[in-house]
Amino acid sequence: MRSPLRARFNPAELGNDLRVAFFLVFKAVTRGNKYTLVLTILVTTLAFINIIFTSSIMNGAISKAYQQAQENYVSNIVILPAVDDKYINQVQQLKTRINTLPGVVSCSSRYSQSGLIRYDPEKDNLDVREKAWNIKSIDPEEEIKVTNLQNYMIAGRYLEEGDRDQIIMGREISGGYGASFQISSLKGAQVGDQVTIAYGNGVKRDYKIKGIYNTYFPLADLNVFVTEKEMESVLGLHNRASEVLIKTDGSVPERVYIDRLRMMGIEEEQLNVWMDFIGYISGLTQTFDIVKTIVTFIGLLVAGVTIFIVIFIATVNRRRQIGILKAIGMKERIIILSYIFQAVFYAFLGIIAGLVVIHAGLVPYFVRHPLPMPIGLVSLALVRQDMAIAILSMLLVSVVAGFIPSWMVTRQNIIKAIWG
């Protein structure tokens, strides 16, 4: 069956039909029941906020995870040793060259060595807690230009250049301060406590815990750091590194920096972007994306069904009037267009009101009161593309919600519509 909207395409005629449909809607809205209008717009506003709010929280969580990975875990790009090498050689010269690349903010090098951390809180060998972990080294001065760990100390202080017998560790290693993985941690190590690290190369050293940090990002909070000088003395190495972290200004995609680094002679296999290191977080964000899509779809369905019900009730209540309009010669498509306009009008006002509530109410509130999540403090992240999709989808859904009931009623025989 041909749609009445496509019955005959004549631009001038269609223009006039649109004019009549718009006239009917304008009068129906301005002279119709104001309470029904306000209630309908309120419902569409809530439906729109529901779509945007849920997806913005998801986006906020995803973007927080990505931000945490870049600011507190591995920065933007990581250079690893070549496949057959254990370390990156001539690392000071390499870092000097990297720092000259346009768009590079800074870089830092780290050693990484496996070790067994032994913590005996009472020093009586009765309650010894041991944990095998990768011990990493940092040059404190260099590191603060690449990661923000120094800003997240919850106890004690950050490492200094000359520290040799002191370490800092993440909350998840210490096992205190509300750690999430307490069972697999040192179960309550605190600043000032003594630990012994037996490195994988057989060297064993005692350290005092100088500071404990908490970024709320589990991957970052599962690290133990000593100074670079200390690690070089443990390993007996100099001017090498297990990894080089590069912080970029983000002006161009990471792929561009990778290409520039390749042109410096670094092999493709050695170059990694931060996304390669976030493991399960990456899977989680993919899950969030799926959940976001499902929630958006359900939200749109709710909005669509709401508008559908409003238009359906309006058309059923006006069935007789619609029959009369047909009897006096009104084309079906004018009637359908008028109800589509009405539905789009409800959706449009709902979107506008929703945007006002989101921008003037929800966003400022969540900036002041972010939600604590396992990946950090999350506030709403409004993604322009998601907003555009939600707005367009809502308008599209309203077109369908306006079309179906009006099409159903206009299909009825005139006599049946008027006299039942």
Next chain:
Amino acid sequence: MIIEAKALKKTFGGAVPVEALKDVDLQINRGEFVGIMGPSGSGKSTLLHMLALLDDPTAGKIIVDGTDIATLSSMQKTGFRLNKLGYVFQEYALLPELNALENVYLPLMMLGAPAREYRRAAMEMMETVGLGKRAKHLISQMSGGEQQRVAIARALVNNSKILFADEPCANLDTKNSAIVMNLLRNLCDERKQTIIMVTHEPEHMQFADRIIWIKDGMIEKEEKAG
């Protein structure tokens, strides 16, 4: 002749099919005021609906203003109704969100007339039905008689060739009925307007030129009136 119906039949389906019209032959002249009368269920409204293109006959032929209705598509019938026919229903059938003038100019607007033109024509028609001063009033602010006169103005604003009126005074008191019936008579006399009216009120017979009596779906008799 403006309407000619031949062997018109209408059967309503269902468990027990009902033959509402049985072989009706009818001719109506231009400028004629015809009253269709008969008891309830006689088929008079069904006949009006067939002639007014509101429903399709089961069999038979209807020619309106030289056009065989059977040759028209649904869309063409809609256009035909808009251009050539006018309707007045017993319950006024006006749009409550529009004021009187807007209700009247709606058909002209649908025809694509410019705003100035349809406003002027609608206002003239409002004057014709004696409601020039009530043009900007909402329908809810008007009496039943006034509403029916607005409906008549709407039915005629597009210079419709035939005005169909389905018991136009059924919901009106005696005074308003007289106003509406006199208005219809005047339109017929002064504008040579063809009017076909269904009524069951014997006192309305005097306003028509001819009365067609329907009984059991057939024309029982025709008689001159007035």
